[in-house]
Amino acid sequence: MTTAPGHPPAVRQxxxxxxxxxxxxxxxxRAVFAxxxxxxxxxxxxxxxVxxxxxxxxxxxxxxxxxxxGGFLTGAVWLRRGERLAWTGLGLAALTLLAVVVIAVVRLADxxxxxDFAPNVN
Structure with a gap:
């Protein structure tokens, strides 16, 4: 089979x-993304x-x-986005817990x- 110059060869699927x-x-x-x-x-x-x-x-x-x-299930983009959002949620929760612990330690330090007894107590 020959092709005309300038045309790509026909690929048969x-x-x-x-x-x-x-x-x-x-x-x-979809569930992972949600x-x-x-x-x-x-x-x-x-x-x-949770x-x-x-x-x-x-x-x-x-x-x-x-x-x-074998490639018949799609949705890899949604999986990646959902996984990133889940890790973001865990990171935000960890930062919130860290802030709470720091505030509690500072308040305990004060x-x-x-x-402290009243001045009239021995």
Whole structure:
């Protein structure tokens, strides 16, 4: 087979097996993104720890399933975004807990170590 100069050669795609499933977006990818978003929004209130943990576990499962599907499960972009949001939520929760501990230590440092009695008590 010859081609005219300047034209790329025609590449023939292999026929798909009729038993192969159609590519579909993983439903876990949507769940990971939603939970990651909730974790990022509630991370400052320390409520983001639970959805972030669930999102990271689902992300791990979804990656395993996508690898096993041989490319028929899509949604890797949503998984990455959800995972980043989940880690952001965990980071915000950790910063909030760190701030609370620092404030508690500073307040404890200002408190007297001994009991202060009234001047008329021996």
């Amino acid at each position: 292999g026929l798909r097996d009729p038993l192969d499933p159609d590519p579909a977006r993983s439903t876990k990818a 939970l990651g978003l909730i974790a990022a929004l509630t991370g400052v209130f320390v409520g983001g720890i 959805p972030a943990t669930v999102a990271l576990q689902l992300c791990r499962q979804a990656r395993r399933e996508a690898y096993a599907s 408190a007297p170590f001994t009991q």
